[in-house]
Amino acid sequence: MCIRDSSQTDQIKTVFVSNKNKYMLAVTSEGYFVLFELFYEQEEEDDDYVFEDAHSDDVDAVAVTRDSKYMITGSRDRSIKIWDFQTKKLLYTIENAHKETVTSLTFTSDDKYILSASRDRSVKQWTFAKLIQKIDSNQSKGTKQDL
Numbered sequence: 001m002c003i004r005d006s007s008q009t010d011q012i013k014t015v016f017v018s019n020k021n022k023y024m025l026a027v028t029s030e031g032y033f034v035l036f037e038l039f040y041e042q043e044e045e046d047d048d049y050v051f052e053d054a055h056s057d058d059v060d061a062v063a064v065t066r067d068s069k070y071m072i073t074g075s076r077d078r079s080i081k082i083w084d085f086q087t088k089k090l091l092y093t094i095e096n097a098h099k100e101t102v103t104s105l106t107f108t109s110d111d112k113y114i115l116s117a118s119r120d121r122s123v124k125q126w127t128f129a130k131l132i133q134k135i136d137s138n139q140s141k142g143t144k145q146d147l
Contacts (some may be wrong), residue, residue: 027059027073054090055079061105061116070132072114074102080116082131091135098122 026034054073061074064085071083080102082092098118106115107128114126 027062054081060101060103063105063107063114065107065111066109067111070128072105072107074105074116076101078102078118080105080114080126082135092131092138094126094131098124 055075055077057076059073059075062071064071068085070091071085073081073083074097075081078096078098078100080094080097081090082094083089084091097116098120099122100119102116102118104115104117107113108115112128114128114131115123116126117123
C-alpha cells in the first residue's frame with residue numbers, strides 16, 4: 001500500500017510515526033521534513049506540512065517525544081534542532097553537537113534524555129529537561145547557541 005506518492009524529486013531518507021500513530025514524518029535528502037496526518041480521509045493533498053530549510057545540509061536523524069510535543073532533528077551540518085511538534089516552530093539549535101554528521105537520535109523511554117550518534121564515532125547524552133529549561137528561559141524561538 002502506498003501511503004503517499006510525493007511529487008517532490010527529493011529522496012525520502014527516513015520516516016517516523018508518532019506514538020499514537022497520528023502522524024508520519026518523512027525526511028528528504030534535501031533537508032525537508034514533510035508531516036502527514038495518517039489514517040483519515042484527506043480531501044486535499046495540500047494539508048501536509050513541509051518544514052523547509054530546517055538545516056543547512058541533509059537531515060539524517062529524527063525523533064519525536066512520546067507525547068508528540070517535541071521533535072528533534074540531526075543533520076550533516078552537525079547540529080541538533082529541537083522543534084515544537086504541534087506549532088512546527090524551531091525552538092532551539094545545538095550547533096556543532098558533534099564533530100561530524102549526526103546519524104542517529106533517540107529519546108529515552110521517559111523522554112528525559114536525548115542520545116545522539118555521529119560519524120565521528122561518538123554517542124552523546126543530552127539532558128532534555130535542561131534544554132527545555134534553556135528554551136523557556138530564553139523566550140526566543142530559534143536561538144542558536146552552543147552548549
